[in-house]
Amino acid sequence: MTTLRIADGQVLRPDMTIExxxxxxxxxxxxxxxxxxxxxxxxxxxxxxxxxIPGLVNAHTHVAMTLLRGYADDKPLDAWLQEDIWPVEAELTAEDVRVGTRLGVLEMIRSGTTCFADMYFDMPAVAEVVEETGMRAMLGYGAITVGQDDEAARQELQDSLAFAKEYDGAADGRISTAFKPHSLTTVGEEYYREFVPEANEAGLPIHFHANETEGEVDPLVDEHGERPLEYADDVGLLGEDSFIAHGVHTDATEHELLAERGTAVVHCPASNMKLASGMAPVQDMLDAGVTVGLGTDGAASNNDLSMFDEMRDAAMLGKLAADDASAVDAPTVVEMATQGSAAAIGVDSGRIEPGANADLAVIDLDEPRLTPGHDLVSHLAYAVTGSDVRHTVCDGQVLMRDRTVLTLDEQQVVQDATEHARALVDRAEE
Ligand SMILES: N[C@@H](CCSC[C@H]1O[C@@H](n2cnc3c(=O)[nH]cnc32)[C@H](O)[C@@H]1O)C(=O)O
Ligand SMILES: [Zn+2]
Structure with a gap:
């Protein structure tokens, strides 16, 4: 047996004590x-x-959107997707996705994230990057049916199912997968009725965007005469392994339903603030017994992939949403970014205990900004930044030692990403 000893640190335990x-x-x-x-x-x-600390788990993102970081800002979700993002994404190649994913993974390893849930295009390219960089990931092809003829729409969902079936357990078990229809409004009801049973039969978790904006919730309520997550439940989307992204505009009935079904919510506070989608009632969800994880969403709506920023944002926004400074406190956001996210996406990471996955990050506290050290959990939530991470370990392997990433050529990754991003945008604007 080959062992690795991480020696003499102060260790964050699952009960949020430090030893x-x-x-x-x-x-x-x-x-x-x-x-x-x-x-x-x-x-x-x-x-x-x-x-x-446990390696942080980014439970909802679109990693290769690093290529679109800063390309289109300061717009609401609908206009941002339709006017800016989707036209450029129509030009994406598998090589762009590969290069953009390498950039995102580099950023994640450097900021102490060891596992991510990705929904995007060209997922085999994403899986290859996960394999080569030593990360852990929960992957799925994002299927959209709006604006497509029936044949193309069905193909989208079949592609999502096929990818999930083929890649589950890849990269020596570091890859798990899910069926990932994009959202309750961008995939038609008839397709949910047809394909969700197939996903359930195959034992696949399901992940989708839900209740992100008011503009998305209102038409669903009008059409179905029930709350969006009640509709989601009707079409079989709310299983125990399922997890939704956002859940901003959710009410008490929906929180109860999520808790009952065991479906988790991945909270994406930075994206929700940037797109002015709204404030998710995170404390209410937690009080109702819903499992809540944390995600950055894509880098184009954040604009980074650091889970430290996300924890701070979650604490700040959670207090505003609840109008209560004691809501979504420091231990709660640290739990969300570790155990909550891990439980949401079904990986045994996010806790430093015998038997758990050896996914870890080591933080250098020798910083004026982190002085004094009254409460290190408070520091994790409010003061540590991604660049304070010194070592990163995933699946027992060292991915970054003393701030040098060992599984990627940093300079090459940055150069490739710069070139691909420029060429991609040029093609889209031609
Ligand atoms: N096969 C699909 C691709 C879907 S991947 C997931 C999609 O989610 C988009 N996305 C990124 N952030 C958000 C968000 O906050 N809400 C909804 N969609 C988002 C992203 O740009 C990407 O198009 C297609 O044919 O378009
Ligand atoms: Zn998203």
Whole structure:
């Protein structure tokens, strides 16, 4: 057995306490063996004076949208997608997606994220990048049927099912998959009725955007005479493994329904603020027993992939939404970015305990900005930034050591992304 010892750090435990300990990892199994005073094995990673946390889990994103970062800002969702994003995405090639995903993964490894849930185009290219970079991911092809003829629409959903079936368990088990219809409004009811049973039969989790804007909720209520998530339940979308993105405009009936079905919500506060979609009632959801995770959404509506920014945004927005400064407190957002996200997407990461996946990030606390250290959970929620991350470990393998990413050529990734982004936008604007 090959082991890795992360030595002498202050370790964040699942109950949000902090303990001075070593973490011993079984690199062959990719799991945590022991947390405590460990004598065995050479010191693999020095964490003296550092804070060791579970690798953060970005439970909803469109990673290759890094290529569109800063391309179109300051618009609401509908206009932003239809006028700016979709026309450019129509020109995307698999190579663009590969290059954009490498850029996103580089940013995530550097900011302590070890696992992400992605919904995008050309997912085999995304899977290859996950494989080559050592990340963990929950992937799915985003299917849209609006504006398509019946044959093309059915093909979209078949593609999403086929990808999920083929790639589940890929990259030595670091890839899991889901059926990912884009949203309740961009996929027609007849297609949900036809394909959701097939996804359920195949045992696939389901992930989609829901209740993101008021403009999306109102027509659904008019059409179906019930709340959007009641409609989602009618068509079989709310299973125990399912998780929705956003859930901004949700009411108490819907929170109860989510809790009952065991369907999780991935909260994306930065995207919701930037697109002025609204304030998700996160504290209400938590109080109702809904599992809540955290995601950045794509880099074009955020505009970064740092989960530290997302935790801070979630705490701030959660308080405003509840009109209560004690709502969505520091331990709650740290839990959301770790155990909450992991539970939402069904991976056994997000906790430093024997048996869990060895996905970790080590944070350098030796910063004026992080002084003094009254409460390190408070620091995680409010003060740490992605660039404070010193080492990143996923599945027992070191992906970044002393701020050097080992599984990607940083300069090449940045150069390729710059070139591909420029050429992509040129093609779209021709
Ligand atoms: N096969 C689909 C692709 C869907 S991938 C997922 C889509 O979600 C889009 N997206 C990004 N952010 C958001 C959001 O906040 N809400 C809804 N869609 C988004 C993204 O641009 C991408 O088009 C097609 O033919 O268009
Ligand atoms: Zn999204």
């Amino acid at each position: 001075r300990a070593d973490v011993l990892v079984d690199q062959d199994a990719g799991t945590i063996l022991d947390v405590g005073d460990v004598d065995e094995g050479d010191v693999g990673l020095d964490a003296e004076g550092d804070l060791v």
